[in-house]
Amino acid sequence: MKPNKNGYYGKFGGAYIPEMLYPNVKNLNENYLKIINSDSFQKDFKSLLKDYVGRPSPLYFAERLSKKYDTQVYLKREDLNHTGAHKINNTIGQILLAQELGKKRIIAETGAGQHGVATATVCALMGLECIVYMGEVDIERQAPNVARMKMLGAEVRPAKSGSRTLKDATNEAIRDWIAHPIDTHYIIGSVVGPHPYPDMVALFQSVISEEMKWQLQEHVGRENPDAIIACVGGGSNAAGAFYHYLEDEKVRLIAVEAAGLGIDSGESAATSVLGSEGVIHGSRTLLMQTDDGQIIEPYSISAGLDYPGIGPLHAHLIKTERAEVFSATDQEALQAGYLLSKIEGIIPALESAHALAALEMAKFRKDDVVVVNLSGRGDKDLATYIAHLP
């Protein structure tokens, strides 16, 4: 599914940016498809994904989990990628693009630090200067990833404005980009931001569903599963897992949002339920806001889902009912994480645990093939898991 010429999926998307960013975004918009579709880019991209990231990531039939839910559950193992999550698919793509555009300086935002680490990693690989904006609050609660980014040679700049979390880190990165219009490329970590970012990031992540097609063919003799489940904060892993099945209405697309302490608790990040149409970070989409249009700070136990907006592609899929939405609370995600650890020997990232929690909620038939996108590994969340052990 491609956005229209102004970057809209239905009524969501576009580029709502101040004039200072216009030339940069236009330059990107005029060149990204040309560059990405070139043979030399594809060659470099594929070879790095294979030899550096470790792709293809396995599609694993989770037998004991399948037995428990009485359906056929497959896990797409993005947790086995280099740096531990799907995020690196996008940063590899964007760093190659930045080089092609002649950019010398890379900036990024990060919440939990996974995208920051993935960006710092590719900057180290390519020898480019890297500055990662991270909310002051997140710097405190994600110390290991901060240390990792520094070891990789990145500068971690605290975002001290607003609520000092992911949305503020994104604001700061955009402000930096405004101040450095010539030499800097901004590597956005999700399918958010002004057009062409949502489309570009979805393209880089689409390798997930591209692999799923032939992997399913090998496993079950058909390319299409009956359902795909993915968690959604901004929505990059879901965009990648859904991408090649968007046009096939027979494949159920299930997006799982973070309900935090509960949808009605006031401490939640379930944007599609609690949000309304508006503009955030340059994109017209669904976001959590007051009647006066002030953005509401979201909450989730998972720092990667703790975002007040949602990518415009997902807003469109949800509003047109192409995708189903479930929301999982902190507790439901934790339980799903403990369960997978115990019966499959895989500790999932808390984000991915939200996707797993949907197995409790959605109804599947016994012979349904259900793919859960296991977007990341849980090493970074050990302290949280341990603190909440039952």
Add this chain to the structure above:
Amino acid sequence: MKRLKKIFNQKPKNILNIYFTAGYPNRDDLVEIGLALEKNGVDILEIGIPYSDPLADGPTIQASSQQALKNGMNVRLLFTQVAELRKQSEIPIILMGNFNQVMQYGENQFFRKCAEVGVDGVILPDMPTYVYEEQFKELFEELDLGITFLVAPQTEPERLKKMDELTRGFVYVVSSAAITGGTGGVSDSQEAYFKRITGYDWHHPTLIGFGIKDHQSFAKACAYANGAIIGSAFIRALEGSTNLGQTINEFVGSIKKEKK
């Protein structure tokens, strides 16, 4: 928009446009600040609608917005206060905000309300030009409401032309690749850019903003445009003021007059 036209007709040079955030330093200061600025010879008021997540604002204006929101400022209250100010003053008033706030109010209702309470023009830096052209251009003409588009150092000539064509009122010339509140004054490379801008055959007056903070930078900007916009420096002056009238008198005096 007639007030805007009038001021540019009367005074083609050295227009002083002062920005302040509605609801700052106190929720209900707007009328007092507006009147004091007018009394001290400011030509245009640019009133910022405080926003939780502004992209192009520097730390000073961000902090004033945060404070204003804490004070309980909102769009509805802002319209009430502007209507009150309009009863007592004929100074041109521009509202500056983010498109999301306008969307939540309802775009058409927002623009109609602007006209109703005596707002002369709006600046919505993140509203795409095609959105304006396709959805609101006719309404602005019907309401005789002004709209200001921004141009920046990297804006290409073709786009300058488009911004000039779409603008109603004045064009906002962003002085440098930066967010608001830069303290560097006006550098040589900026002067080169200003010269380029001056060389363009504008159909509308131009005001230079971002980084204009004192008499010197104001005078430099005025050499290349019809005037300039001062925001962050004024907000800094308001911060901690115990006597708004006196603070404003001193601040505007320092901008307009050569320091001895």
